[in-house]
Amino acid sequence: MSQADSSFERVADFLLRIYAPTTALQYLCAYRRQHPQLRSDDMFTSVVNTIRREVAGYTPKHARPLTPAEVKRLVGDLRRPEQRQIAKMWTTASRFADTNAWKQISWPDESAVQLKMGSWKSDIYGTRKFSKWLDMSNCIHIFRDKDHVTYEQLRDFIKARIADATPHSIRNGAILFCADHHPEQHIACVTGHASKVSIEGLRPYIVAHPNQCGPRISRQLTTELGLAIK
Numbered sequence: 001m002s003q004a005d006s007s008f009e010r011v012a013d014f015l016l017r018i019y020a021p022t023t024a025l026q027y028l029c030a031y032r033r034q035h036p037q038l039r040s041d042d043m044f045t046s047v048v049n050t051i052r053r054e055v056a057g058y059t060p061k062h063a064r065p066l067t068p069a070e071v072k073r074l075v076g077d078l079r080r081p082e083q084r085q086i087a088k089m090w091t092t093a094s095r096f097a098d099t100n101a102w103k104q105i106s107w108p109d110e111s112a113v114q115l116k117m118g119s120w121k122s123d124i125y126g127t128r129k130f131s132k133w134l135d136m137s138n139c140i141h142i143f144r145d146k147d148h149v150t151y152e153q154l155r156d157f158i159k160a161r162i163a164d165a166t167p168h169s170i171r172n173g174a175i176l177f178c179a180d181h182h183p184e185q186h187i188a189c190v191t192g193h194a195s196k197v198s199i200e201g202l203r204p205y206i207v208a209h210p211n212q213c214g215p216r217i218s219r220q221l222t223t224e225l226g227l228a229i230k
Contacts, residue, residue: 012050021054063166066173074161081147082157086170092132093174093191096151096167104143111136130192182213
């Protein structure tokens, strides 16, 4: 094995130790878009190809989504910073890191609050302008102060009360809650996905029923199609 081969394998191994393969590939591709000269860099290409092979055989491990009742129990009286952090994450369907990436802007005339995202997982260079929006009347008291909670503190707080949950369980639960009432393109307006939210990995947790958004739309369209030929 050449020294160059050994080097790119060490880089790939390092990335795979700290990130899921899909996340590592996302970061590498974003970095290459910012530095187009890397397209002709053999070592960088080798690292990308190594990660791509890992992605091909990777099955994502999705945190179990929390239900609204479980989140309500965790939030409690909002006295503790961990409780307020959970409320922020649920209300905005955010990752833990997202809450440190936004700049809060008040629009008093419109009774709205804008959470303007900077650099974050879905846009590590902050090139895509995106904001989350809230009505001032919607739990705005939890956004007044910035709570200083580490990921480890939040994780331990959650697991002490719900053993099989993680901080990401909050965002996954919020996405599934929204999926009962809204199409995936609409959910992307709050999650920040580029086009629509992919909930395929969360589908094992979905119990289908006729009043979910997808079935409602399907029922409406099939009714219209039937009426068109009567």
